Amino acid sequence: MTNVDYTEVEIRNLITHQIGNKLRDEKISLSKEETSTDFETKKLLLKYFLIPLKSDDVYCFTHPVNLEMNDLFLVISNLFENQNTFLTSSHDIGRLLYEESMHPKIKEGKLNIVYFSNVFLDDEVVDAIGIYKSEKDIPFIRMKAGHSKFDISHEYGFDLKGIDKGCIVFNSSKEKGYKILLTDNSNKTVEAQYWKDDFLKVTSISNEYNQTNNFLGLTKQFLTKQLTDDVDISKSEQIDLLNRSVEYFKTNESFIKEDFEETVLGNNDIIESFRNFDEGYREKHDIQLSDNFNISPKAVKKQARAFKRVLKLDENFDIYIKGNKELIEKGIDENGRKYYKIYYNEEK
Secondary structure (H helix, E strand, O other): OOOEEOOOOEEEEEEEEEEOOHHHOOOEEOOOOOOOOOHHHHHHHHHHHHOOOOOOOOEEEOOOOOHHHOHHHHHHHHHHHOHHHHHHHHHHHHHHHHHHOOOOOOOOEEEEEEEEEEEEEOOEEEEEEEEEEEOOOEEEEEEEEOOOOEEEEEEEEOOOOOOOEEEEEEOOOHHHOOEEEEEEOOOOHHHHHHHHHHHHOEEEOOOHHHHHHHHHHHHHHHHHHHHHHHOOOOHHHHHHHHHHHHHHHHHOOEEEHHHHHHHHHOOHHHHHHHHHHHHHHHHHHOOOOOOEEEOOHHHHHHHHOOOOOEEEEOOOEEEEOOOOHHHEEEEEOOOOOEEEEEOOOOOO
């Protein structure tokens, strides 16, 4: 995990552009001057720009042929080498984003580009460049005291509690594509792909957090999306596999794929289905996964929340299964009605 300390960070340059959806013929409006603001507003902006960017999952610029062919990497590299190009470089970044805004679901928004100094990254002090897109303008109430009363009006702006899309590029490890943190709160496939893959063109840097996070994500997708198509298995057995998968990562310090397959999946048909899915998943998502790695407890805690272990029966019952599938029995009575029989020692 990368250690980042923003205690002494400063905003050296800040500029805002308007980026529309090119497919819908919305305009791109590039500011001709940097954005000016006061000291107190800068303090608020620092929280807005920096707090949402978690240092667990670290990325780097990439390109299938040559890193020098990644346009954003070149713009960022030039800006780090010559900070005086901030205005023109910000225009280049805005144009690159506009060119990738070619899907009807991509929203128009404000693009903030920031040059930071005095960032403590691991054992060095570096500059950094932040790129943030705000797509949701929310209303807020302004109250102003007059001579004998308060005047109330409203304006629109962005919420300081969260960034729609953002990244920060640290001036470190240039030869490997820099170190990058990012966030995307849209959680939508199209928008996530356009920001991360089409515009930024980044990939995860291999470390124990990413390895754990990616393999648990792969496992969840297999057990919930693919397994029932390949193997005849009940819902309770499927949930049991989800439980055992998470438990394996919680109780082991290191991951060994062969051991995971034998102790968690067990069944040869399930293992074969898993291996086929694993191969296709890695290729589709362009991720490099090792078959052996140290497990990150932090990644396990994050992913475990996404493993939904609920057996839903019609609209009447939700059964939460935490373990031991032997205590659940499935059947059909003489009238053709389906049932689950649950064994337990005491009611709590």
